[in-house]
Amino acid sequence: xxxxxxxxxxxxxxxxxxxxxxxxxxxxxxxxxxxxxxxxxxxxxxxxxxxxxxxxxxxxxxxxxxxxxxxxxxxxxxxxxxxxxxxxxxxxxxxxxxxxxxxxxxxxxxxxxxxxxxxxxxxxxxxxxxxxxxxxxxxxxxxxxxxxxxxxxxxxxxxxxxxxxxxxxxxxxxxxxxxxxxxxxxxxxxxxxxxxxxxxxxxxxxxxxxxxxxxxxxxxxxxxxxxxxxxxxxxxxxxxxxxxxxxxxxxxxxxxxxxxxxxxxxxxxxxxxxxxxxxxxxxxxxxxxxxxxxxxxxxxxxxxxxxxxxxxxxxxxxxxxxxxxxxxxxxxxxxxxxxxxxxxxxxxxxxxxxxxxxxxxxxxxxxxxxxxxxxxxxxxxxxxxx
Ligand SMILES: Cc1cc2nc3c(=O)[nH]c(=O)nc-3n(C[C@H](O)[C@H](O)[C@H](O)COP(=O)(O)O)c2cc1C
Ligand SMILES: O=C(O)C(=O)c1ccccc1
Numbered sequence: 233x234x235x236x237x238x239x240x241x242x243x244x245x246x247x248x249x250x251x252x253x254x255x256x257x258x259x260x261x262x263x264x265x266x267x268x269x270x271x272x273x274x275x276x277x278x279x280x281x282x283x284x285x286x287x288x289x290x291x292x293x294x295x296x297x298x299x300x301x302x303x304x305x306x307x308x309x310x311x312x313x314x315x316x317x318x319x320x321x322x323x324x325x326x327x328x329x330x331x332x333x334x335x336x337x338x339x340x341x342x343x344x345x346x347x348x349x350x351x352x353x354x355x356x357x358x359x360x361x362x363x364x365x366x367x368x369x370x371x372x373x374x375x376x377x378x379x380x381x382x383x384x385x386x387x388x389x390x391x392x393x394x395x396x397x398x399x400x401x402x403x404x405x406x407x408x409x410x411x412x413x414x415x416x417x418x419x420x421x422x423x424x425x426x427x428x429x430x431x432x433x434x435x436x437x438x439x440x441x442x443x444x445x446x447x448x449x450x451x452x453x454x455x456x457x458x459x460x461x462x463x464x465x466x467x468x469x470x471x472x473x474x475x476x477x478x479x480x481x482x483x484x485x486x487x488x489x490x491x492x493x494x495x496x497x498x499x500x501x502x503x504x505x506x507x508x509x510x511x512x513x514x515x516x517x518x519x520x521x522x523x524x525x526x527x528x529x530x531x532x533x534x535x536x537x538x539x540x541x542x543x544x545x546x547x548x549x550x551x552x553x554x555x556x557x558x559x560x561x562x563x564x565x566x567x568x569x570x571x572x573x574x575x576x577x578x579x580x581x582x583x584x585x586x587x588x589x590x591x592x593x594x595x596x597x598x599x600x601x602x603x604x605x606x607x608x609x610x611x612x613x614x615x616x617x618x
Contacts, residue, residue: 267280270578278337285523291529295527301557301599316566325556325597326566329568331410349586356380361382367402379405386468412516414470417522445463495524545564553596
């Protein structure tokens with residue numbers, strides 16, 4: 233697998249020596265700028281922006297910039313092994329695609345394009361409950377690729393059980409339960425444009441195709457999609473799901489369960505005590521609580537507290553190979569990539585997502601080697617300085 237990433241490095245450099253520019257930028261920040269030029273203003277700012285003043289979006293990046301790598305020399309890191317295994321999922325590198333809803337606002341092939349690109353590289357994707365394609369359609373596009381399922385937790389037990397059984401049947405192995413979005417954050421950019429993503433594109437395909445959800449409606453989603461969407465929004469928002477109800481998910485999911493959106497060390501301990509298999513340290517890419525702490529700043533204390541009991545994953549602000557390295561050195565066993573692959577999708581569908589992933593993996597590989605690290609298991613805070 234290292235060879236595959238290495239060869240991509242050579243491919244990019246050889247193209248460069250031949251004077252051929254890559255189709256899309258190899259840099260995540262530039263890709264965001266070109267996505268802005270390419271996308272409609274509504275979808276672009278929906279993807280790019282954060283809650284409130286954007287202070288947490290910025291904090292996520294600033295936290296990465298405060299940590300620096302201290303490279304080591306002559307360490308024989310020519311042959312690197314970036315592969316890892318997480319909750320029974322073998323991975324070519326410690327990277328997954330974060331759950332991102334309603335991808336049809338970005339590209340007509342939406343999650344199907346993402347699923348194909350992820351499968352091609354063997355990178356696990358996490359399918360969002362709010363996706364614009366169904367559980368089964370995405371599974372078919374993902375083929376033999378590894379896939380996890382993210383749950384926005386309905387307050388109706390029959391609907392929850394139905395969605396979980398569909399996901400299990402379609403080959404999703406790990407359940408990610410997102411806890412930080414029991415209502416959408418205050419997002420002035422979207423409010424100012426009156427932009428609501430679920431009203432665009434193909435709507436919310438998973439509940440719309442779900443027999444248990446459809447059974448609750450007076451009119452089918454095809455007859456009255458606005459009413460169906462409203463019903464769905466009321467079902468997945470609100471605070472009536474608590475720690476006490478986690479056993480319900482356990483009863484209806486026989487694979488690993490990971491809680492997403494954990495930011496306080498006591499919540500991470502509580503997740504471990506509740507028998508969960510992992511947590512994702514995340515502030516939803518700064519989209520929920522404006523002024524929330526940078527996700528990277530709480531990672532070390534959470535990894536120290538529970539890292540020996542459960543898996544600690546990380547997202548929010550990962551943009552480069554060095555970022556992956558830093559998060560792993562601070563205790564994450566893997567990271568999830570959010571906005572950058574969505575910009576790849578906007579640029580070129582499946583090819584765009586594949587491009588973004590290959591660039592990130594090649595950059596991570598090179599950064600590992602040049603800083604003197606051979607394997608992900610070897611990383612610790614000692615490779616960093618603040
Ligand atoms: C457009 C968009 C839609 C998202 N939709 C979901 C979702 O449906 N479920 C979820 O758990 N997280 C969702 N997220 C959050 C991501 O999973 C992830 O936590 C975040 O994007 C990571 O930050 P980053 O974009 O800085 O990498 C979404 C993020 C974006 C940008
Ligand atoms: O916008 C988001 O961050 C998000 O999580 C979401 C929620 C509902 C539908 C689509 C995406």
